[in-house]
Amino acid sequence: MSSNQINAIPSKGKVTWIAPSNIAIVKYWGKQALQEPINPSLSLTLNNAKTTTTVEFERISNNKSAQIKLWFNGAEKPEFLPKINRFIEQLTPFFPSIKNYYFTIHTSNSFPHSAGIASSASSMSAFALCLLSISNIIKGESPYPDLKTASTLARLGSGSACRSVFGGWNLWGEHTQIAESSNAYAINLNHQIHSNFMDVKDAILIISSDEKSVGSSAGHELMTNHWFKQSRIDMAIENTSNLINALSVGDWEQFIAITEHEALTLHGLMMSSNPGYLLLKPNTLLAIEAIRRYRLETGANIAFTLDAGPNLHILYPNKESEKIEVWINSHLRPLCENQFILFDSQGNGPELINYSHNNQ
Numbered sequence: 001m002s003s004n005q006i007n008a009i010p011s012k013g014k015v016t017w018i019a020p021s022n023i024a025i026v027k028y029w030g031k032q033a034l035q036e037p038i039n040p041s042l043s044l045t046l047n048n049a050k051t052t053t054t055v056e057f058e059r060i061s062n063n064k065s066a067q068i069k070l071w072f073n074g075a076e077k078p079e080f081l082p083k084i085n086r087f088i089e090q091l092t093p094f095f096p097s098i099k100n101y102y103f104t105i106h107t108s109n110s111f112p113h114s115a116g117i118a119s120s121a122s123s124m125s126a127f128a129l130c131l132l133s134i135s136n137i138i139k140g141e142s143p144y145p146d147l148k149t150a151s152t153l154a155r156l157g158s159g160s161a162c163r164s165v166f167g168g169w170n171l172w173g174e175h176t177q178i179a180e181s182s183n184a185y186a187i188n189l190n191h192q193i194h195s196n197f198m199d200v201k202d203a204i205l206i207i208s209s210d211e212k213s214v215g216s217s218a219g220h221e222l223m224t225n226h227w228f229k230q231s232r233i234d235m236a237i238e239n240t241s242n243l244i245n246a247l248s249v250g251d252w253e254q255f256i257a258i259t260e261h262e263a264l265t266l267h268g269l270m271m272s273s274n275p276g277y278l279l280l281k282p283n284t285l286l287a288i289e290a291i292r293r294y295r296l297e298t299g300a301n302i303a304f305t306l307d308a309g310p311n312l313h314i315l316y317p318n319k320e321s322e323k324i325e326v327w328i329n330s331h332l333r334p335l336c337e338n339q340f341i342l343f344d345s346q347g348n349g350p351e352l353i354n355y356s357h358n359n360q
């Protein structure tokens with residue numbers, strides 16, 4: 001290597017990405033191999049629930065310690081480092097020069113930590129995007145990474161994170177009807193989505209922010225020997241086909257049926273696993289009953305879904321949002337912890353906010 005080339009490699013710099021959370025309609029529940037899903041999942045990327053991550057990188061020199069440091073919402077969090085170190089270790093084969101650098105990470109969420117909203121999708125996709133941009137910068141390439149690679153790396157940090165590197169509607173997991181689908185990364189489906197589903201709103205009802213009795217890794221593990229495993233896989237494949245059809249023809253009625261079937265199935269699987277978990281709260285059930293009654297009485301296009309917890313996501317089209325949000329505020333807000341609702345909507349995906357390095 002000539003001295004010019006050595007000088008061309010940045011020895012330090014920083015990158016900031018904002019990445020959004022996403023809500024799965026067809027749920028990923030159960031893993032195989034290296035963080036691959038046992039069934040396809042299909043999600044909507046959000047706009048307001050997001051993580052901002054800045055990663056400063058510096059080449060390790062003899063007189064410097066190579067310790068990674070992490071600040072979350074302004075406070076140093078050494079307890080997050082084992083997960084980050086494991087993630088960086090997994091990325092080393094994709095990004096061998098990573099071991100020549102150390103990182104200082106500043107990360108924050110747009111939503112309160114206590115809101116009970118899972119942040120692993122937004123945080124792991126923001127971090128994967130930062131590391132890929134750094135890898136590109138070190139190689140002298142554009143800081144905008146290839147998104148298929150970003151999705152693959154984000155998946156290793158948290159499965160659902162692979163769907164957060166794109167805006168709108170995304171599919172993760174092999175599906176025979178979709179040739180490009182893969183267990184390794186998500187693909188974007190926006191080109192085949194009807195305009196009825198390109199402006200979706202999501203009101204996130206915080207029913208409880210208490211820590212869940214089962215984390216998502218342990219939850220996925222419960223599917224390994226689940227009685228209903230094969231039926232669940234078959235069901236998810238069929239729900240994915242039907243959901244893609246509903247999204248392409250703009251059919252809200254079919255969308256509502258699949259969305260609620262998937263949400264309740266996820267909880268049914270958790271209740272019937274060994275050990276079984278009941279994560280729904282009385283107010284979750286009251287809200288579900290109220291949503292179904294309201295839909296029946298008014299004909300509104302409104303569907304609920306759930307993650308692996310008690311909080312509800314309520315999905316509806318923007319053009320019906322005025323009347324639906326008046327109803328949510330008057331009828332469902334009282335069921336929420338501290339009356340907290342996060343109003344969100346379909347988002348366009350991650351954004352590279354800035355980057356700099358000492359060769360600019």
Ligand code: PMV
Nearest residue numbers: 024027028158159160216308
């Ligand atoms: O990405 P993880 O390991 O946190 O799993 C997410 C699981 C669900 O949120 C329940 C479903 C999904 O597809 O996002």
